[in-house]
Amino acid sequence: xxDEKTQDHERDAKTLSPLLPQDVEDAAxxxxxxxxxxxxxxxxxxxxxxxxxASLLTDVEGASHAFDRGFVAYSEDAKSAMLGVRRDEIDRxxxxxxxxxxxxVRGALEYSGADIALAITGYAGVAPDGEEDGLVHxxxxxxxxxxxxxxxxxxxxxxxxxxxxxxxxxLKMMRDAVDEH
Numbered sequence: 663x664x665d666e667k668t669q670d671h672e673r674d675a676k677t678l679s680p681l682l683p684q685d686v687e688d689a690a691x692x693x694x695x696x697x698x699x700x701x702x703x704x705x706x707x708x709x710x711x712x713x714x715x716a717s718l719l720t721d722v723e724g725a726s727h728a729f730d731r732g733f734v735a736y737s738e739d740a741k742s743a744m745l746g747v748r749r750d751e752i753d754r755x756x757x758x759x760x761x762x763x764x765x766x767v768r769g770a771l772e773y774s775g776a777d778i779a780l781a782i783t784g785y786a787g788v789a790p791d792g793e794e795d796g797l798v799h800x801x802x803x804x805x806x807x808x809x810x811x812x813x814x815x816x817x818x819x820x821x822x823x824x825x826x827x828x829x830x831x832x833l834k835m836m837r838d839a840v841d842e843h
Contacts, residue, residue, distance in 0.1 A: 682718065683826065689833040690718045696840045697728035697778075704836055705776035706732040707745055707766040709757070709783040710798060711825050715832050730776040735766065741783075745769030758783050758793065763801035764809040777805050778839045780832050784814075786824040796824050802835040804842065810835065 697704060706715045716732025719725075733744050738757050741747040747765040755761040766781035784798030796816030803809040814831055816824045 682829075686718070686826065686829050686833070687721075689830065689837070691722050691725075693833050693837045693840065694719060694722045694725035694728045696837060698725055700840055702777045702840055703728055703730040703775060705730045705770045705774040705779045706832075707770035707779060707781040708732065708734050709736050709741070709766075710786040711782055711828050711832075712736060714825055715780065715782070715829060718829060730774045733766075733770055733773070741766060744773070745781075746772065756793075758785055758789075758797060758799060760799055760801075760811050760813065763799035764803075764811060767801040767803045767809050771803060771805050778836055779803055780836050782828055782832055784824070784828070786828075787821040788818070798824065798828050798831075800828075800831055800835055802832075802839050804839050810839075 708715055713732055713734040719729045735741045735744045738752050741752065741757065741762065742749055745766050746769040747762060751761055751765055763781050763783050766783060767779050770776070770779035770781055781801045782798060785793060785795060789795045789797065794815065795818040798814045798816065800812045801809040812831065812835065814827065816827055
């Protein structure tokens with residue numbers, strides 16, 4: 663085995679990297695470096711990504727002080743119990759909506775010590791009847807600020823591609839929030 667393959671194997675054995683594109687890993691490392699430089703902590707509130715963002719951020723060695731916590735609130739009950747999202751808001755707008763993403767990000771900040779939070783809710787795979795496959799809502803917010811929302815329409819590309827695309831967007835939104843400092 664040549665040196666490059668050995669290094670790749672050693673790197674892959676330490677993290678989840680065999681599953682993730684290099685640009686996603688690089689974006690996570692860059693985000694955490696910027697957080698460390700600015701003295702900022704981040705938190706995540708994840709539904710359709712099932713904790714992948716939190717896992718990715720904890721894979722970056724030496725930057726653990728920049729990640730406060732992650733909430734995996736996959737069900738509607740979890741969104742209410744863990745993040746304080748009101749049931750009537752979920753019933754009125756749907757769990758996959760701008761309103762719920764913004765409520766999730768507010769809850770993530772309220773129940774953490776983070777300076778910036780990112781929330782994500784969507785349909786990574788096939789959506790229920792009448793809903794859009796691959797629709798994902800993101801909300802990012804600095805403590806004391808207002809949530810920024812983004813909707814992404816990935817389409818029926820499958821769970822993996824939607825989740826990887828969602829990681830890219832989430833990391834970019836958090837990095838933009840850090841840069842506002």
